[in-house]
Amino acid sequence: MRRERREQLQTGLMLAPSVLLLAVFVLIPICVVFAYSFALRDPYGAVLPGFTFDNYRDLFQGVYLQIFVNSFYLAGMTTALCLLIGYPVAYFIAFKAGRAAPALLLLLLIPFWINFLIRISAWVVLLGRGGLINQGLLLSGLIDVPVGMLGTVGATLVGMVYAFLPVTVFPIYAALTPIDRRLLEAGADLGAGPAETFFRITLPLSLPGVLAAALFVFVPSMGVFAIPVLLGGGKEIILGNLIVQLFLEFRNIPAGSAVSILLLVLSGFGILLYMRALRRVEAMK
Amino acid sequence: MTPHRAMPNWFVRRFVYGISGWVTLLSYLFMLLPIVVLLAFAFNAGKSTVVWTGFSLKWFEKVVTNRNIIQALQVSLIVAVASAALSTMIGAAAAVAITRRAFPGRDILSAALAAPLVLPEIVLSVALLVFMSFAGVTLGYTTMIIGHILISIPFATLIVRAAASSLDVRLENAAADLGANEWQTFYMVTLPQLMPSILTAFILSATLSFDNLVMSTFTSGVGTTTLPLRIYSMLKLGITPEINALGALMVLANVTILLLVMSRYLPLILKTNRR
Numbered sequence: 001m002r003r004e005r006r007e008q009l010q011t012g013l014m015l016a017p018s019v020l021l022l023a024v025f026v027l028i029p030i031c032v033v034f035a036y037s038f039a040l041r042d043p044y045g046a047v048l049p050g051f052t053f054d055n056y057r058d059l060f061q062g063v064y065l066q067i068f069v070n071s072f073y074l075a076g077m078t079t080a081l082c083l084l085i086g087y088p089v090a091y092f093i094a095f096k097a098g099r100a101a102p103a104l105l106l107l108l109l110i111p112f113w114i115n116f117l118i119r120i121s122a123w124v125v126l127l128g129r130g131g132l133i134n135q136g137l138l139l140s141g142l143i144d145v146p147v148g149m150l151g152t153v154g155a156t157l158v159g160m161v162y163a164f165l166p167v168t169v170f171p172i173y174a175a176l177t178p179i180d181r182r183l184l185e186a187g188a189d190l191g192a193g194p195a196e197t198f199f200r201i202t203l204p205l206s207l208p209g210v211l212a213a214a215l216f217v218f219v220p221s222m223g224v225f226a227i228p229v230l231l232g233g234g235k236e237i238i239l240g241n242l243i244v245q246l247f248l249e250f251r252n253i254p255a256g257s258a259v260s261i262l263l264l265v266l267s268g269f270g271i272l273l274y275m276r277a278l279r280r281v282e283a284m285k
Numbered sequence: 286m287t288p289h290r291a292m293p294n295w296f297v298r299r300f301v302y303g304i305s306g307w308v309t310l311l312s313y314l315f316m317l318l319p320i321v322v323l324l325a326f327a328f329n330a331g332k333s334t335v336v337w338t339g340f341s342l343k344w345f346e347k348v349v350t351n352r353n354i355i356q357a358l359q360v361s362l363i364v365a366v367a368s369a370a371l372s373t374m375i376g377a378a379a380a381v382a383i384t385r386r387a388f389p390g391r392d393i394l395s396a397a398l399a400a401p402l403v404l405p406e407i408v409l410s411v412a413l414l415v416f417m418s419f420a421g422v423t424l425g426y427t428t429m430i431i432g433h434i435l436i437s438i439p440f441a442t443l444i445v446r447a448a449a450s451s452l453d454v455r456l457e458n459a460a461a462d463l464g465a466n467e468w469q470t471f472y473m474v475t476l477p478q479l480m481p482s483i484l485t486a487f488i489l490s491a492t493l494s495f496d497n498l499v500m501s502t503f504t505s506g507v508g509t510t511t512l513p514l515r516i517y518s519m520l521k522l523g524i525t526p527e528i529n530a531l532g533a534l535m536v537l538a539n540v541t542i543l544l545l546v547m548s549r550y551l552p553l554i555l556k557t558n559r560r
Contacts, residue, residue, distance in 0.1 A: 011386040015394065018379035021438070022397050025431055026409065029416035033408075036415060088308035096306065104309070111316055113539040115496050117516045118532035122319035124524055125326070130335045132322065165316060215403075223407035226498060230520055243407055244502065253415065260408045267405050 030264070037257035047253050055258035064242070064259075071238040074153070074228075075221040078160040082217050083210060085161070086168030090209075091202075093169070094176035105173070111166050120159055120230055127155050127231070151233030159227040164220075168213045175209025176202070207281045215274045219267040239263055324536065327529035334524050344530035354531065357515035361495055364426065364511060368433035369490035375434070376441030377483055381475075383442075384449040395446075402439040409435055410503040417504070424506030432504040433497060437490035444489065448482030488546060492539075 040050035058064060093104050111119060126132050127149040134146040149155050179202065187197040225240035234241070239259060246256030327345070331338035348354055376398075382388070383395050401409055410432060417428050452475065460470040498513040505514060519528060 007386070011382050011388050014378040014382040014386075015388070017375040018398060018438070018442075019394065021375060021431075021434065022400075025413060025416070025435060026397075026401065029412035030408075032416050032419055033412045085308060085312055088305035089312050092305040092309040097309075104313075107313060107317065110320065113536060113543075114320060114532060115513060115516065115535055117498060117513055117520060118323065118528065118535065119320065121516075121520055121524055121528050121532070122323040124520070125334045126319055126322065128335065130333075132335070135335075162315070162319070165312065219403070219405060223405040223499070225407070225502075226517060240407055243411060247411055247414065247503065256411060257415065260411050263405050264408050267403070267408075271403055 033257045033260055036254055037261045039254045039257075041252060041254050055254045056262075058255065059258055059262060067237055067239065067242050070236050071222045074156065074160065074236075074238055075218050077157055078164060078221045079214050079218045081157070081161045082164050082168040083172075083214060086165055086213060087172055087206075087210065090169045090172035090176055094173055094179075108166050108169055116163065117226060117230075119162070120227060123155070123159050123162060124150065124230055127158070150231065151235060153232060153236050156228050156232035156236065159231040160221055160224065163224070163227065164217045167216050171212040171216065172206060172209040175206040175212075179205050204281070208278055211274050211277050211281070215270055219270050222266070223263060323529050324533050326526055327533040329526050329529075332525065334526055334529060344526040345534065347527050348530045348534060351527070353510075353515060354512070357510050357512045360426075360509050361512040364429050364433055364501075364509075365491040365494040367426075368430045368494045369437065369487050371430070372434045372437040372441045372490045373445075373483055373487045376438050376486060377445045377479070380442050380445035381449050381479075384446055395442075398442045399439045401435050406436065406499045407503075410500045413500075414503040424504060425509050428504040428506065429501060429509060429511070432500040433490075433494040436497060436500055437493045440493065441486040441490050444486040445479060445482050448479055452478055484546070488542065 036047060037055055038051050038053070039055075040048040040052055042048055059068070093101050097104055128134070129146040129148060129150075131149075133149070134143075137143045138146065183201055183205075184197055187201050192200065222238060223240040223243070224238070225244050228234060228237055228241055237245075239262075243256055243259050243263070246252045246259060326334045326337070328340050328342065329337055330341035330343070379394070379398060383391060413428065413432050413435070414424075417424065422428060456478075457470050457474050460474045461467075465473065496513060497511070498517060501511045501514050502517075505511060516528065516531065519525075
C-alpha cells in the first residue's frame with residue numbers, strides 16, 4: 001500500500017513539469033489569444049474588453065483577403081513543387097542508389113546544419129542583378145541586360161522550395177524503403193509494365209509518406225515570414241508576415257489574434273485531412 | 286483494363302525511372318551549390334559577394350571583432366544551453382513516466398507533448414507573447430527560454446522515449462535482486478543506459494534553439510537579441526561577406542560538435558545497440 005502510494009507520487013513528480021509547461025505556456029496562452037480575437041482595441045493599441053466578430057470579418061476583406069490568397073497560392077505551389085522534385089529523389093535513394101544511399105541521405109542532412117537565414121542569404125546573392133545566375137545567363141547570350149529576379153514571387157518560391165525540399169524527401173524515402181521488392185517483381189511477372197507497377201504498387205504504398213511530406217511542407221510554409229521579406233522584397237506577403245506586422249509593428253493585438261486563430265484552425269484542418277486520407281490509404285491495402 | 290494503360294511504358298521508364306537519377310543530381314546541386322558558393326565567398330578579399338578578387342581572412346576577423354555579433358552569440362549560447370537542459374530534463378522525466386508507468390490520460394499527454402511539432406510555430410510564439418504581456422512579464426531571457434523549451438520538447442521526449450521503451454527490464458530486476466534499492470537501480474542501471482539518448486536530446490534541443498528565428502522574434506526583449514535575430518537584421522540591411530564568414534564559422538562549430546559527440550558517444554551507442 002505504501003509502496004503503491006510512493007509510486008504514484010513519483011509518477012506525479014515526473015509528469016508535473018511537462019503537464020504544467022503545456023498547460024501554462026501552450027493551452028492557456030492559446031485560450032487568451034482566442035479571447036483576444038473577439039476583443040476591441042483603442043486607437044493607441046491597448047486591448048479593450050468587449051465582444052465583436054469584426055476582427056474575423058475584416059480578415060475576409062480587401063488587403064487581408066489578398067494575403068490569404070497569396071498564402072494559399074505560395075504554400076500550395078511550394079508543396080506541389082517539393083513533392084514533384086522530392087518524390088523522384090526519394091525514389092532514387094530508396095531503389096536505385098544502392099551503396100551510395102547512406103551518403104546521399106547524409107548529404108541531405110547538410111542543410112540542417114547551416115542556419116536557415118544564412119542559407120537563404122546565399123540565394124539573395126545568387127539571384128541578385130550581379131549574381132551568378134544573371135552572369136551565367138549573360139555569358140550564354142540568353143539575355144542582354146541583367147534580369148531583376150529578387151523581389152519577385154518567383155524568388156520567394158525558389159527560397160521556399162529550397163528551405164522545404166530536404167524535409168520532403170525524408171518521409172517519402174521512409175515510406176518507399178520498406179516496400180517489398182517481391183511485390184514489384186510479382187507485378188512484373190503477372191504482366192504489368194513499369195507504368196502499371198509504379199502506379200498500382202509503388203505509388204499507393206508510398207502515399208502515407210507523400211501525405212506526411214505534404215503536411216510538413218504546407219502547414220509551416222504559411223507561417224514563414226523571413227523568405228518573403230528577404231527574397232520577395234516584402235511585396236507579396238503571406239500569413240506569417242501579417243502576424244509579425246500586426247503584433248510587432250501595428251500593435252493590433254485583436255486582429256493579430258484573429259489571424260493566429262485562423263492559421264491554427266487551418267493547420268488543424270490540414271491535420272484532420274491528413275488523418276482521413278491516411279485512413280483511406282490504409283483501408284485500400 | 287486499367288486507366289493507367291493509357292500511359293505508355295516507355296514514358297514511365299524514361300520519365301519516372303530514368304529521370305529520377307537526373308532529378309536527384311539536379312536537386313543535390315540545387316540544395317548544396319548555394320552553400321558551397323556562400324562558403325567560398327567568405328574568403329573573398331573584396332567587399333563583393335559576387336566577384337572574386339582574391340583570398341583573404343579579413344571577413345572572419347571582422348566577425349570575431351564585431352561586438353554586436355559576439356553579444357548575440359553570448360545570448361544565443363545562454364538560451365540554447367538553458368533551454369536544452371530544461372527541455373531534456375522535463376522531456377526525459379515525462380518520457381520515462383510514459384513508457385514505464387500507467388496513469389490516466391497517458392495517451393493524451395503523449396499526444397500533447399508532440400503537439401508543438403504540428404502546430405504552427407508562429408502561433409505558439411504569439412500566444413506566448415500575448416500571455417506574457419497579459420501576465421505582466423517583461424520579455425527577456427525567461428520568456429525566450431520558455432519559448433525555446435516549447436520548440437524542443439517534442440524532440441527531446443521522442444528521443445528519450447524511443448530509448449526508454451527498448452530498455453531491458455531484466456537488468457533492473459537483476460539489480461533489485463542483487464540488493465540495490467529503487468534509487469540505486471535508477472541511478473546505476475537505468476540512467477546510464479539512457480544517457481546516450483539524453484545527450485542526443487540535449488544536443489538536438491540546443492541546436493534547435495540556437496537556430497531558432499520565429500520564437501525568438503516574438504519573445505526576445507531589450508538586450509536579448511540572439512544570433513539569428515542579429516543575422517536577420519543584417520540581411521535586411523544588405524549582404525556583406527561578413528554574413529558568409531559568420532555562416533562558415535557556424536558550419537565549423539556544428540561539424541566540430543558533431544565530430545566530438547560522435548567520437549565520444551558513437552562507441553557507446555554502438556555498444557548499447559549490440560546488446
